[in-house]
Amino acid sequence: xxxxxxxxxxxxxxxxxxxxxxxxxxxxxxxxxxxxxxxxxxxxxxxxxxxxxxxxxxxxxxxxxxxxxxxxxxxxxxxxxxxxxxxxxxxxxxxxxxxxxxxxxxxxxxxxxxxxxxxxxxxxxxxxxxxxxxxxxxxxxxxxxxxxxxxxxxxxxxxxxxxxxxxxxxxxxxxxxxxxxxxxxxxxxxxxxxxxxxxxxxxxxxxxxxxxxxxxxxxxxxxxxxxxxxxxxxxxxxxxxxxxxxxxxxxxxxxxxxxxxxxxxxxxxxxxxxxxxxxxxxxxxxxxxxxxxxxxxxxxxxxxxxxxxxxxxxxxxxxxxxxxxxxxxxxxxxxxxxxxxxxxxxxxxxxxxxxxxxxxxxxxxxxxxxxxxxxxxxxxxxxxxxxxxxxxxxxxxxxxxxxxxxxxxxxxxxxxxxxxxxxxxxxxxxxxxxxxxxxxxxxxxxxxxxxxxxx
Amino acid sequence: xxxxxxxxxxxxxxxxxxxxxxxxxxxxxxxxxxxxxxxxxxxxxxxxxxxxxxxxxxxxxxxxxxxxxxxxxxxxxxxxxxxxxxxxxxxxxxxxxxxxxxxxxxxxxxxxxxxxxxxxxxxxxxxxxxxxxxxxxxxxxxxxxxxxxxxxxxxxxxxxxxxxxxxxxxxxxxxxxxxxxxxxxxxxxxxxxxxxxxxxxxxxxxxxxxxxxxxxxxxxxxxxxxxxxxxxxxxxxxxx
Ligand code: SF4
Numbered sequence: 001x002x003x004x005x006x007x008x009x010x011x012x013x014x015x016x017x018x019x020x021x022x023x024x025x026x027x028x029x030x031x032x033x034x035x036x037x038x039x040x041x042x043x044x045x046x047x048x049x050x051x052x053x054x055x056x057x058x059x060x061x062x063x064x065x066x067x068x069x070x071x072x073x074x075x076x077x078x079x080x081x082x083x084x085x086x087x088x089x090x091x092x093x094x095x096x097x098x099x100x101x102x103x104x105x106x107x108x109x110x111x112x113x114x115x116x117x118x119x120x121x122x123x124x125x126x127x128x129x130x131x132x133x134x135x136x137x138x139x140x141x142x143x144x145x146x147x148x149x150x151x152x153x154x155x156x157x158x159x160x161x162x163x164x165x166x167x168x169x170x171x172x173x174x175x176x177x178x179x180x181x182x183x184x185x186x187x188x189x190x191x192x193x194x195x196x197x198x199x200x201x202x203x204x205x206x207x208x209x210x211x212x213x214x215x216x217x218x219x220x221x222x223x224x225x226x227x228x229x230x231x232x233x234x235x236x237x238x239x240x241x242x243x244x245x246x247x248x249x250x251x252x253x254x255x256x257x258x259x260x261x262x263x264x265x266x267x268x269x270x271x272x273x274x275x276x277x278x279x280x281x282x283x284x285x286x287x288x289x290x291x292x293x294x295x296x297x298x299x300x301x302x303x304x305x306x307x308x309x310x311x312x313x314x315x316x317x318x319x320x321x322x323x324x325x326x327x328x329x330x331x332x333x334x335x336x337x338x339x340x341x342x343x344x345x346x347x348x349x350x351x352x353x354x355x356x357x358x359x360x361x362x363x364x365x366x367x368x369x370x371x372x373x374x375x376x377x378x379x380x381x382x383x384x385x386x387x388x389x390x391x392x393x394x395x396x397x398x399x400x401x402x403x404x405x406x407x408x409x410x411x412x413x414x415x416x417x418x419x420x421x422x423x424x425x426x427x428x429x430x431x432x433x434x435x436x437x438x439x440x441x442x443x444x445x446x447x448x449x450x451x452x453x454x455x
Numbered sequence: 456x457x458x459x460x461x462x463x464x465x466x467x468x469x470x471x472x473x474x475x476x477x478x479x480x481x482x483x484x485x486x487x488x489x490x491x492x493x494x495x496x497x498x499x500x501x502x503x504x505x506x507x508x509x510x511x512x513x514x515x516x517x518x519x520x521x522x523x524x525x526x527x528x529x530x531x532x533x534x535x536x537x538x539x540x541x542x543x544x545x546x547x548x549x550x551x552x553x554x555x556x557x558x559x560x561x562x563x564x565x566x567x568x569x570x571x572x573x574x575x576x577x578x579x580x581x582x583x584x585x586x587x588x589x590x591x592x593x594x595x596x597x598x599x600x601x602x603x604x605x606x607x608x609x610x611x612x613x614x615x616x617x618x619x620x621x622x623x624x625x626x627x628x629x630x631x632x633x634x635x636x637x638x639x640x641x642x643x644x645x646x647x648x649x650x651x652x653x654x655x656x657x658x659x660x661x662x663x664x665x666x667x668x669x670x671x672x673x674x675x676x677x678x679x680x681x682x683x684x685x686x687x688x689x690x691x692x693x694x695x
Contacts, residue, residue, distance in 0.1 A: 148570035148589055152553060153512055153532035180686060192572070192591040192610045194630060197685040202608055206569040206588040207528070207547035216507050217547075220528040223483045224512030 036270055038177065040367025040377065041328060042170050042263040042306070047278040049261070049306055050315040052434030053427050054443060058415040065412035072408040073418040076323050078300045079161060079230020079253040082222065086253075087139055087161050087230055089323070090119025091404045092419060093313055095396075096258075096304050096327035097143045097163060097234070099125025101178050101187040102265030102367060102377055104384040105132050110392030111330060112136030117393070118400045123163060123325070126176040126201055128190045129155040141232065144221070146175055147201035149191040153224065161254075162221050163232040164214070166247075169262030169305040172236025172276045176201030177266040182370040184379040214250040222251075232256050237282030237305065238275075244289035248299050256325060257286045259305030263328040265377060266368030279305040280319075281437035287320030296320070308332075310406020317407070318422035319438060326403075333399035334392045335374040337364050341386040350374050350386075468496045475502035479509065486513045486536075507545065510538055516555075530557045533574060549576045552593055558666075565602070568595045571612075577666040584621070587614045590631055596666035606633050606678075607643065615662050617670055628680035634659050636674050645684045649677045 015021070029037065058064035065072060079086040095115050100108050102125065109132040115122040121139035128150015129142055142159035144151055156162065167173060178187075180196040188195040208217045218231050233247040234256035247255050259279025264272065283303050290296045303316045304325035316324050328336075339361045340347040350361065353373025357366045367377035375386030411419045414426045428443040429435035435442045436449035470493075472482045482500060490498075500521045503509055507526035510519050513536040521529065524542035532551040540548075543561035552571040563582040571593035578586075581599035587606040600618030607623070609631030619637035626643020633646075634655065642648075659672040 148551065148591070151551065151570065152572060153514065153534055153551065154553075156512070156532065157514075194685065197629070200627075202589060206585065206607075207550045207566040213527070213546070216527045220508045220511050220531050223479070223508045224532055226484060226487060227480075 036268045038179070038266055038368050039269050039272070039365045040263065040265050040267075041272075041365040042261045043273050044365075045273055047260065048280050048431060048433040048437050049278060050280060050312045052280070052431045053315050053429055053438060053440065055314070055318070055410055055414055055426050056428060057413040062415040064415050065417065067409065067412060070412065071417060072411050073420075074404060074408060076420070078302070078323060079232075080300070081230075081253045081298050082227060082251070083161075083230040083253055084226075084228045085160075087121060087141075089121060089139065091400065092317060092321075092323040092407075093118075093307075093400055093403050094120050094141075094302065094323055094325045095122040095330055096262075096325040097123035097125045097141070097165070098327055098331075099127035099176070099178075099265065100130045100133070101125075101127035101182055101191065101379070104375065104378055104387065105130055105186075106384055106387050106389045107331075107334060107376055107392060108133040109136045109389040110334060110387065111396055112140070113389065113393035114396030114400060115139070117397050118404070120400065121160065126178075127187065128152075129158065130190075134158055143234075145201065146203060146205045147191075148206065149193075149201070156221070156224055159225075159229060161230045161232055162225070163234050163256060164218065164221075164252075165234045166243075167234070167236030167238075167258070168264060169236045169258030169260050169276050169279070170264035171267045171271040172238045173203060174267060174271050174275075175203035177264075177368070179266060179368055179370065182379045187379055211246040211250045214247075218251045230254055232302070234258060236260075236262075237277045237279065240277070240282040240285035241289045244286045245293060248290070248293055248295055252299060254300045254302060255286065255290075256302045256304065257282055257321075258325075259283070259303070261306030262304055263331075278437065279303060279307075280434060283316065283319050283321060284438050290320070310403040311410065313403055313407045314410040314419070314422060315427065317419055318424060318426050320424065322420065329399070330396055331376050333396050334376050334387060335395070336372075336376050337361055338374055341374040342391050343386060343388065348386075353383075466497070468494050469499065470495045470497070471499040471501060473501050474504065474506050474509075479506055482509070483511060486510060486515070486517070486519070490515055490517060503542070505545065510536065513538075513555075524561070530555075533557060543580075544578075548578075549574070549593070552576065562599075563597075567597075568593050573612075575662075575665055577668070579668070581618065587612075587631070587633075590614065594662055594665075596662050596668060598666070598668050600637065603640070604643070606631060606646075609633075613658060613662060615659060615666075615675070617668060625678050625680070627684060628678075630680065632658075633678035634662075634675040635678060636670060636676075639678070642678070645681050646678055647681050649679050651675065651677050 074091045076089045076092040112133045113136045116138040122137045123141040126145045139160045141161045143163045145165045178199045180198045230253035232254040233252035237259045260276035300322040302323045303321040307324045350373040372378040427440045441448045497518045503523040505526045511531040514534040516535045519538045521540045526545040528547045530538040534553045535555045537556045540559045546564045547566045549557040550569040552574040554574045556575045558577045562580040563578045565583045567582045567586045568576045570589040573592045576595045579598040582597045582601045584602035586601040590609045590612045592611040596615040603621035606625045608627045610629040614633045616635040620639045622640045623643035625646030656672045
């Protein structure tokens with residue numbers, strides 16, 4: 001009889017698929033507050049990703065390269081189309097645009113130093129260029145965002161490249177957001193905003209609409225910078241095939257494609273989870289668009305949104321990207337979601353800090369609060385001390401180096417003397433979805449869903 | 456010296472660029488690099504014929520007279536220069552300007568003075584949609600009327616409108632102030648009319664004088680932010 005009781009018991013507690021705990025919590029929260037949820041970082045849902053691809057290493061038909069003895073080039077040049085001075089990097093892994101305001105000045109400095117030490121670039125964000133990051137970054141990409149906070153001609157002239165930001169993978173079609181607690185006096189004055197306001201950035205540029213205008217806007221930036229530096233165009237992944245073509249027509253030197261797993265400092269969570277497409281599918285569309293226009297080597301492609309490991313970098317390059325860009329991974333390298341922070345050479349528990357904002361290490365997405373327990377995304381005087389720029393720079397550098405070593409490990413295994421020689425033919429997929437999105441065969445088969453009209 | 460032509464012998468400090476004969480690049484390169492040291496203080500641009508990006512990114516106290524119509528982004532990101540346009544201008548005139556003066560004799564298309572940090576922009580006739588959008592400290596004086604969504608998200612600076620304003624004037628205003636003489640079709644979210652103080656009358660008087668436009672400051676009304684959207688508010692439904 002016991003089993004009947006147990007069965008009854010289970011039936012009494014059957015969870016609904018449509019109204020599971022997540023949805024019930026969501027409705028309760030919505031009905032209690034009357035306001036959508038705002039949070040940081042990127043999509044949490046599972047989507048087809050680079051994890052669903054594997055490499056076909058060299059074997060009988062191709063030679064691998066020796067791990068340490070044989071050279072594997074990682075040099076990367078971006079902006080060869082029009083710029084007199086293209087961006088030259090030692091590695092194809094760049095640091096994504098993150099704003100001063102969402103990040104502390106210490107973090108900006110740490111990232112700049114790490115980038116300079118590893119021969120790569122870092123990027124400003126929605127809030128302008130700080131002297132700290134200009135000084136610490138050998139190669140600095142200056143973003144031109146719809147808000148134009150802190151966007152001025154002096155810094156344009158100091159930039160090594162300009163990135164016209166149309167959208168961001170976490171929120172294609174949305175503007176920035178920075179809650180009042182992060183608008184401290186310095187952030188406020190750089191943005192010309194009253195201190196402490198809950199700031200919503202514009203989602204459209206103030207002085208151009210559409211690709212025809214953008215072409216003229218890009219020419220303006222070129223005229224201002226005397227055609228010396230590359231102009232990147234950053235798009236959030238949606239109708240990527242067409243958007244990439246339009247960006248090329250507008251005169252971009254480099255396309256930066258940000259997939260839906262890309263992070264943000266603060267946005268409505270409905271936006272993060274439900275707008276935009278995964279990096280994997282978008283990347284394939286972007287490469288198709290460039291190949292269609294015969295622009296594959298003239299316009300470079302940087303991909304971002306969920307690049308975490310050296311394997312991710314290698315897969316992105318094999319799919320056709322020229323470089324990747326990392327935001328969230330860099331923050332994690334600096335200590336985001338770590339149990340501890342490092343101060344005066346010792347680890348200190350950050351548990352209390354996480355508790356204060358109602359979360360725990362490993363689950364935190366609370367960048368919007370400005371109360372980052374490890375001092376990364378904060379403007380609070382005390383909290384920002386938890387990230388020593390020296391320590392941060394070292395950790396970020398280590399992370400970049402690890403990724404680069406993993407990248408060359410894979411490239412050598414595939415028999416490539418240059419990481420840019422990795423190709424789609426080196427990849428197969430582990431799931432039908434990933435095979436369809438990346439348009440590579442399902443592993444162990446010669447079936448590529450959608451190829452040759454196959455449905 | 457590359458790019459330098461037509462130096463009129465009678466005016467060593469004055470130089471003419473003919474955009475019908477010379478590419479725009481020559482003009483802008485001269486203004487950015489070769490101007491210093493030439494003693495040139497006055498540049499004439501003739502036959503502009505709607506060319507985009509005339510005199511963008513100038514960073515010198517030079518006078519530039521454009522004789523005719525200019526296209527997009529005329530005098531964009533200007534610093535120090537005094538740019539006069541004897542005609543109409545396209546979108547984004549003086550966008551991102553930091554200092555100096557841009558004076559347009561005719562009409563301006565959309566987004567005049569967009570996101571500009573400082574300096575003075577004068578448009579003698581009408582300005583189209585989004586005049587002063589995201590302005591960050593610039594002063595703008597429009598002799599005629601402005602289109603819809605003017606001063607959208609304007610953060611700082613002053614916009615003087617001698618004629619009428621279209622719909623949604625000052626939507627999502629921050630600390631910028633608008634002075635308007637004519638009718639306002641409608642105010643945008645968070646914008647409202649406020650009483651003029653003595654300081655406001657003085658400001659209008661000073662700006663009109665600098666713009667060389669004659670009106671009685673007493674005829675202007677002040678529009679500023681209600682500051683109700685400055686903070687998240689569960690009851691302000693969907694205004695965010
Ligand atoms: S630990 Fe800091 S950076 Fe990481 S998610 Fe939390 S608040 Fe954001």
